[in-house]
Amino acid sequence: xxxxxxxxxxxxxxxxxxxxxxxxxxxxxxxxxxxxxxxxxxxxxxxxxxxxxxxxxxxxxxxxxxxxxxxxxxxxxxxxxxxxxxxxxxxxxxxxxxxxxxxxxxxxxxxxxxxxxxxxxxxxxxxxxxxxxxxxxxxxxxxxxxxxxxxxxxxxxxxxxxxxxxxxxxxxxxxxxxxxxxxxxxxxxxxxxxxxxxxxxxxxxxxxxxxxxxxxxxxxxxxxxx
Numbered sequence: 085x086x087x088x089x090x091x092x093x094x095x096x097x098x099x100x101x102x103x104x105x106x107x108x109x110x111x112x113x114x115x116x117x118x119x120x121x122x123x124x125x126x127x128x129x130x131x132x133x134x135x136x137x138x139x140x141x142x143x144x145x146x147x148x149x150x151x152x153x154x155x156x157x158x159x160x161x162x163x164x165x166x167x168x169x170x171x172x173x174x175x176x177x178x179x180x181x182x183x184x185x186x187x188x189x190x191x192x193x194x195x196x197x198x199x200x201x202x203x204x205x206x207x208x209x210x211x212x213x214x215x216x217x218x219x220x221x222x223x224x225x226x227x228x229x230x231x232x233x234x235x236x237x238x239x240x241x242x243x244x245x246x247x248x249x250x251x252x253x254x255x256x257x258x259x260x261x262x263x264x265x266x267x268x269x270x271x272x273x274x275x276x277x278x279x280x281x282x283x284x285x286x287x288x289x290x291x292x293x294x295x296x297x298x299x300x301x302x303x304x305x306x307x308x309x310x
Contacts, residue, residue, distance in 0.1 A: 093249035095291060097189055098242060098266075099220075100233075100257035101200040104276045105183060106214070107176035110137070110167065117163060131157050132167050140203040143230035146171075171206055175213065181279025183216055188292055190219050197222045199242050199255070204228040222246045233257070234265035243269065254289060256282065 102108040110132065114124045128134075132153060140149050146168045154161040167174075190196060198220045202210070204227030211217050224242045226232040231241075243250055250270030257263050263273035274285045286292045 093252040094195070095289075096195040096197065096248055096253045097286075097291070098197040098199050098248075098253060098255045098271070099186065100255075100259070100262065100276070101198055101202065103258040104256055105179055105186065105216075106210070107179055108174055109176060110174045112176050113166065113170055113173040114163070116173070117166060127160070127163065131160050132164060138201070138232065140206070141201040141226050142232045143204070143227050146203065146205055172209060172213075175210065178214055178216075179279065182276075182282060185279060185283050185286065185292070186216060186219065189286075192291070194291065196220050197224075197242060197246060197248070199224045199233065199238065201226045201232045233259070234261045236265060236269060239265055239269040239271075254286070254291075 099105055110128060111124055114127060115121070118124050118127060136149065136153060140146060150164055150168050153164045157164065186196065196219060198217075200207070200223070202225050204225055207225045207227065217223070222242075222245065224238065224245065226238060229238055229241055231238045233239075242248065243253075253271045254274055255263070255266035255271045256274045256276050257266065258276040260275060263275050266273040272289065274282065274289075276282055283292060
Protein backbone atom coordinates (compact mmCIF):
# COMPACT_ATOMS: atom_id res chain seq x y z
CA UNK A 85 0.00 0.00 0.00
CA UNK A 86 1.38 3.40 -0.94
CA UNK A 87 2.34 5.98 1.67
CA UNK A 88 0.21 9.05 2.26
CA UNK A 89 0.82 11.76 -0.26
CA UNK A 90 2.84 14.78 0.86
CA UNK A 91 0.83 17.15 3.00
CA UNK A 92 1.59 19.93 5.43
CA UNK A 93 -0.71 18.34 8.02
CA UNK A 94 0.36 15.51 10.34
CA UNK A 95 -1.40 12.19 9.75
CA UNK A 96 -4.63 11.41 11.57
CA UNK A 97 -6.50 8.11 11.75
CA UNK A 98 -10.28 7.69 11.98
CA UNK A 99 -11.81 4.36 12.96
CA UNK A 100 -15.18 2.76 12.50
CA UNK A 101 -16.17 1.06 15.77
CA UNK A 102 -18.53 -1.90 15.26
CA UNK A 103 -16.75 -4.72 13.46
CA UNK A 104 -13.36 -3.01 13.75
CA UNK A 105 -12.81 -2.29 17.45
CA UNK A 106 -16.03 -3.59 19.00
CA UNK A 107 -17.39 -7.10 18.48
CA UNK A 108 -21.11 -6.35 18.17
CA UNK A 109 -23.70 -8.88 17.00
CA UNK A 110 -27.37 -9.23 18.05
CA UNK A 111 -26.91 -12.99 17.77
CA UNK A 112 -25.08 -12.93 21.10
CA UNK A 113 -28.35 -11.97 22.76
CA UNK A 114 -30.84 -13.97 20.73
CA UNK A 115 -28.90 -17.22 21.02
CA UNK A 116 -29.85 -16.99 24.70
CA UNK A 117 -33.52 -16.36 23.95
CA UNK A 118 -34.30 -18.61 20.99
CA UNK A 119 -34.02 -22.40 20.76
CA UNK A 120 -31.59 -22.79 17.86
CA UNK A 121 -29.53 -20.97 15.24
CA UNK A 122 -32.23 -21.28 12.60
CA UNK A 123 -34.72 -19.49 14.86
CA UNK A 124 -32.19 -16.73 15.54
CA UNK A 125 -31.52 -16.19 11.84
CA UNK A 126 -35.23 -16.22 11.03
CA UNK A 127 -35.99 -13.62 13.72
CA UNK A 128 -33.21 -11.31 12.54
CA UNK A 129 -34.18 -11.72 8.89
CA UNK A 130 -37.90 -11.22 9.36
CA UNK A 131 -38.58 -9.24 12.54
CA UNK A 132 -35.68 -7.18 13.92
CA UNK A 133 -33.89 -6.85 10.62
CA UNK A 134 -30.67 -5.00 9.83
CA UNK A 135 -32.78 -2.30 8.16
CA UNK A 136 -34.93 -1.95 11.29
CA UNK A 137 -31.83 -1.55 13.44
CA UNK A 138 -30.31 0.92 10.96
CA UNK A 139 -33.22 3.27 11.57
CA UNK A 140 -32.04 3.61 15.19
CA UNK A 141 -28.52 4.30 13.88
CA UNK A 142 -30.13 7.11 11.88
CA UNK A 143 -31.74 8.63 14.97
CA UNK A 144 -35.04 6.83 15.54
CA UNK A 145 -35.69 6.29 19.25
CA UNK A 146 -35.71 2.77 20.59
CA UNK A 147 -39.12 3.41 22.15
CA UNK A 148 -40.54 4.13 18.70
CA UNK A 149 -38.64 1.21 17.16
CA UNK A 150 -39.98 -1.30 19.65
CA UNK A 151 -43.52 0.02 19.29
CA UNK A 152 -43.37 -0.12 15.50
CA UNK A 153 -42.01 -3.66 15.33
CA UNK A 154 -44.31 -4.93 18.07
CA UNK A 155 -47.34 -3.62 16.17
CA UNK A 156 -46.26 -5.60 13.11
CA UNK A 157 -45.20 -8.71 15.03
CA UNK A 158 -47.26 -8.85 18.25
CA UNK A 159 -46.34 -12.51 18.79
CA UNK A 160 -42.71 -11.44 19.06
CA UNK A 161 -43.24 -8.38 21.27
CA UNK A 162 -41.28 -9.81 24.19
CA UNK A 163 -38.26 -10.59 22.02
CA UNK A 164 -38.43 -7.19 20.35
CA UNK A 165 -38.45 -5.50 23.75
CA UNK A 166 -35.47 -7.61 24.79
CA UNK A 167 -33.44 -6.16 21.93
CA UNK A 168 -33.82 -2.77 23.61
CA UNK A 169 -33.80 -3.76 27.27
CA UNK A 170 -30.96 -6.28 27.05
CA UNK A 171 -28.98 -4.47 24.36
CA UNK A 172 -25.62 -4.64 26.26
CA UNK A 173 -25.76 -8.41 25.72
CA UNK A 174 -25.32 -7.82 21.98
CA UNK A 175 -21.78 -6.58 22.66
CA UNK A 176 -19.29 -9.44 22.61
CA UNK A 177 -16.36 -7.33 23.77
CA UNK A 178 -13.44 -5.57 22.17
CA UNK A 179 -11.46 -6.83 19.18
CA UNK A 180 -8.19 -7.07 21.06
CA UNK A 181 -5.81 -6.97 18.10
CA UNK A 182 -7.43 -3.81 16.77
CA UNK A 183 -7.31 -2.15 20.18
CA UNK A 184 -3.59 -2.97 20.27
CA UNK A 185 -3.18 -1.11 16.96
CA UNK A 186 -5.16 1.82 18.37
CA UNK A 187 -2.91 1.86 21.44
CA UNK A 188 0.24 1.85 19.32
CA UNK A 189 -1.04 4.76 17.24
CA UNK A 190 -1.88 6.68 20.39
CA UNK A 191 1.56 6.05 21.87
CA UNK A 192 3.07 7.49 18.70
CA UNK A 193 1.12 10.70 19.13
CA UNK A 194 -1.25 10.13 16.20
CA UNK A 195 -4.50 12.08 16.41
CA UNK A 196 -7.40 9.60 16.61
CA UNK A 197 -11.07 9.94 15.68
CA UNK A 198 -14.06 7.63 15.36
CA UNK A 199 -16.96 7.70 12.91
CA UNK A 200 -19.62 5.14 13.69
CA UNK A 201 -23.12 4.09 12.70
CA UNK A 202 -24.58 3.65 16.18
CA UNK A 203 -27.74 4.58 18.01
CA UNK A 204 -27.07 7.63 20.16
CA UNK A 205 -28.97 6.02 23.03
CA UNK A 206 -26.98 2.82 22.85
CA UNK A 207 -23.67 4.59 22.38
CA UNK A 208 -24.26 6.23 25.75
CA UNK A 209 -24.38 2.69 27.17
CA UNK A 210 -21.34 1.58 25.19
CA UNK A 211 -18.94 4.39 26.07
CA UNK A 212 -18.40 3.30 29.70
CA UNK A 213 -17.74 -0.30 28.61
CA UNK A 214 -14.40 0.46 26.98
CA UNK A 215 -11.81 2.73 28.58
CA UNK A 216 -10.08 3.18 25.21
CA UNK A 217 -13.06 5.04 23.77
CA UNK A 218 -11.78 8.00 25.80
CA UNK A 219 -8.56 7.94 23.75
CA UNK A 220 -10.28 9.47 20.73
CA UNK A 221 -9.87 13.16 20.05
CA UNK A 222 -13.41 13.20 18.65
CA UNK A 223 -16.24 10.78 17.93
CA UNK A 224 -19.07 11.24 15.42
CA UNK A 225 -22.10 9.03 16.17
CA UNK A 226 -24.66 8.67 13.40
CA UNK A 227 -27.64 8.48 15.75
CA UNK A 228 -26.80 11.90 17.14
CA UNK A 229 -26.30 13.39 13.69
CA UNK A 230 -29.35 11.63 12.19
CA UNK A 231 -27.35 10.61 9.13
CA UNK A 232 -25.56 7.31 8.51
CA UNK A 233 -22.59 6.11 6.52
CA UNK A 234 -22.02 5.98 3.61
CA UNK A 235 -23.89 9.29 3.22
CA UNK A 236 -21.25 11.91 2.33
CA UNK A 237 -22.77 14.31 4.87
CA UNK A 238 -21.51 12.34 7.85
CA UNK A 239 -17.96 12.35 6.50
CA UNK A 240 -18.27 16.11 6.04
CA UNK A 241 -19.37 16.42 9.67
CA UNK A 242 -16.24 14.57 10.83
CA UNK A 243 -13.96 16.70 8.65
CA UNK A 244 -15.57 20.05 9.45
CA UNK A 245 -16.18 19.56 13.16
CA UNK A 246 -12.61 18.53 13.93
CA UNK A 247 -10.98 20.60 11.18
CA UNK A 248 -9.31 17.58 9.58
CA UNK A 249 -7.23 17.65 6.42
CA UNK A 250 -8.75 14.80 4.37
CA UNK A 251 -5.51 14.33 2.44
CA UNK A 252 -3.70 13.38 5.65
CA UNK A 253 -6.56 11.36 7.19
CA UNK A 254 -6.71 7.57 7.07
CA UNK A 255 -10.18 6.07 7.52
CA UNK A 256 -10.64 2.42 8.59
CA UNK A 257 -13.94 0.55 8.14
CA UNK A 258 -15.08 -3.02 7.51
CA UNK A 259 -17.73 -2.00 4.94
CA UNK A 260 -16.50 -1.33 1.43
CA UNK A 261 -19.22 1.24 0.63
CA UNK A 262 -18.03 3.30 3.60
CA UNK A 263 -14.44 3.10 2.40
CA UNK A 264 -15.57 4.31 -1.03
CA UNK A 265 -17.35 7.25 0.59
CA UNK A 266 -14.27 8.14 2.65
CA UNK A 267 -12.13 8.11 -0.48
CA UNK A 268 -14.66 10.30 -2.26
CA UNK A 269 -14.27 12.75 0.64
CA UNK A 270 -10.52 12.85 -0.01
CA UNK A 271 -9.38 10.45 2.69
CA UNK A 272 -7.17 7.39 2.39
CA UNK A 273 -9.46 4.41 2.92
CA UNK A 274 -8.32 1.16 4.55
CA UNK A 275 -10.73 -1.78 4.36
CA UNK A 276 -10.60 -3.71 7.63
CA UNK A 277 -10.42 -7.49 7.29
CA UNK A 278 -8.58 -8.26 10.53
CA UNK A 279 -6.12 -6.75 13.03
CA UNK A 280 -3.01 -8.27 11.47
CA UNK A 281 -3.85 -6.97 8.01
CA UNK A 282 -4.72 -3.58 9.50
CA UNK A 283 -1.32 -3.34 11.15
CA UNK A 284 0.35 -4.30 7.87
CA UNK A 285 -1.69 -1.73 5.92
CA UNK A 286 -0.80 1.04 8.37
CA UNK A 287 2.86 0.13 8.15
CA UNK A 288 2.56 0.39 4.38
CA UNK A 289 1.20 3.90 4.83
CA UNK A 290 4.20 4.88 6.89
CA UNK A 291 2.61 4.46 10.33
CA UNK A 292 3.64 1.89 12.95
CA UNK A 293 6.95 1.45 11.14
CA UNK A 294 9.67 -0.01 13.31
CA UNK A 295 10.27 0.84 16.93
CA UNK A 296 11.32 4.45 16.51
CA UNK A 297 10.79 7.22 19.04
CA UNK A 298 7.25 7.84 20.15
CA UNK A 299 5.86 11.33 20.44
CA UNK A 300 3.95 12.21 23.62
CA UNK A 301 0.28 12.99 23.34
CA UNK A 302 -0.76 16.59 23.76
CA UNK A 303 -2.51 17.04 27.09
CA UNK A 304 -6.27 17.19 27.09
CA UNK A 305 -6.96 15.07 24.02
CA UNK A 306 -9.74 12.90 25.39
CA UNK A 307 -12.78 12.24 23.25
CA UNK A 308 -14.84 15.33 22.50
CA UNK A 309 -18.42 14.29 22.01
CA UNK A 310 -20.99 16.58 20.41
